[in-house]
Every structure is written in C-alpha cells, then in structure tokens.
Amino acid sequence: MNDVIKDDFLAGLIKKVPLESPSDDFVDKVMAGIETIPVPVVEKQPYFHWMRSSLPYLGAAMIVVLILISSDIPYLNFIGGKVYFSSFFLKIFQPFLNSMKTLLSSRFITYSLLIGVSAGFLFIIDKLFSRRFSA
C-alpha cells in the first residue's frame, strides 16, 4: 500500500482541482476578530528573592517561638536547650518577655494569640502562593 504515497499521477490530477474558497473578506473578518498578543514582560527577579520571600515565614516562626517560650505550657520544660534560653537568650529580652508573660498568663489571650498568629501565617502563605501561581 506504499504506492498511495507514490501516486504522482493522481496527485497531479487532483491538485489541478481548485480548493473551495471562503468569501473575499475572510482574512479581514478573521483579523477583526483577533487582538494583539501582548509581548510577555520579563519580570526581573530580586537578587535575594529567596531570602525576601522567606522573611514572612521566619518572622512568623520567631513570634510563635517567642510565645511558646514565654508561655507556661508545661511540655516546654522537656525541650532541650530551654535552660540555655533561660540563662542567656531570655535575659536580653527579659523586660519584653515579662510583659508578655503577664499578658499571656491569661489562657484566653494566649489561645487568641495562637489562633491569630496561625491565621495570619496561613493568610501570608495564601497570599504568597496565589501571587506566585497567578502570574
């Protein structure tokens, strides 16, 4: 059946039969129906893009850690390094943490803050992802 491809005689005959043509203004009609394709603008990536994009995560994580450290939830006593934090790190932030401790002594405030921070964290993630994938 390879001779189908080699059939120059029939091909020559058939090609002499003109194709059907659309109306004379066909091209104009098509061109009227199209809009210019915008040339894509190459977005310049910030040099420390990865660092900039990770800042919200780091900030949120820091807040959560501070809240957890300064709270009196019992299981934190078993976290390794708590002594180090208490003796060195916490001394620096003692005034701030004291005020936090006072504030967070109320469970209502602690849980509200945790929920608020979590919600904020999720909101930031949502914003970042939707911006990244809608481009």
Place this chain on the structure above:
Amino acid sequence: MKYQDDNFYIEKVLNGDSSAYAALVAKHKNLVFSIALKVLNNREDAEEIAQDAFVKAFHSLRSFERKSKFSTWLYRIVYNAAISRTRKRVLETIPMDNYVIHNYSEESLRPGVDEVDANEQQVLLNKAMKNLSDEDNLLITLFYHGNNSIEEISSITGLSASNVKVKLHRIRKKLYDDISMMMAERMN
C-alpha cells in the same frame, strides 16, 4: 503570492506584530475552509467555523509547541471544531480485518486516462470526485492538496495511520475505477 515559512509569521506574531497573522490566514484559508466545508457541507457554517478556528489558533499561538507543523495543528483545530458543530463522528473506523483490498493494476487504467487531454482528465476527475463521500473528499484534500503525511492526517482526524492508509487506498481505487468506467461509456 509567495509566502514565507509559517514559522516566520509565527515569530512575528509572537513578537507583537499581529498583522503578520494575516499572511498565515491568507496562506491557509482555502484548505481550512475546505476541511470545514467537507465536514459541515454548508458554506456559511464552514466559513464561521474556519474563522473561529483561525481566531482560536491565534490566541493559542503561544501554547503551540511546534512539535508538529503549524498547518497540521491548525487543521486539527478546524476539524475538531467542525466535528463538534455536527456533533457526530464523521469518519468511522474501518476494521482492517473486514476490509477487502481488491487487486487492481494502476497500469491497466492509466494508459486510458493518459490518452485524453488534460481538460478532459479534469472533467472526468471532477465527476469521479463528486461520487466520493464527504469524508473521502476530506482525506483527499488533506493528503493531496494539504500535502499532509499519513501520520499527520492521523493526528488531525484521530484515525489510526493504518486506517488512513486503507481509506486512501480505497479512494484511489474508486477514483481510477470511476474514471475508467466513464471513459468506457464515452467509447461506446
């Protein structure tokens, strides 16, 4: 009019020169329109579908990966659009097992056809082509006018390559048979 390679115009369009698309439309309009017409059998519908296909191709041009020829991609768009319009599968698959390929000799037919002049050949061929179904005419259009390969026609129509081959073989035989028959009638 002498046209450049399709990629020349595609690059221009993608670089913001939409007017370059007019050349692509002008270059392919007859074949695109013919495909739509073969499927739909109505000039107004065919023109509308052909226009829509060109507009759709334009807006999808950025996603055209150039793995196939632009024309193949375009013909597939118009073919699918026309098929969707008719809401029926025009080309039915012929199982190879059920198909009987007749033995015939092209050489026995060709001398007779060669004897008549070109105009007469054209008249005979036109008559023979009118005896073909729209589906067969579509395959002829794609194969002979569009210079599409068996694989490209398979890609456009969704038929298997072997099926396209069988159909083209059958069409070719039918054309020769009809032309020979018409010539015999003229002789008598």
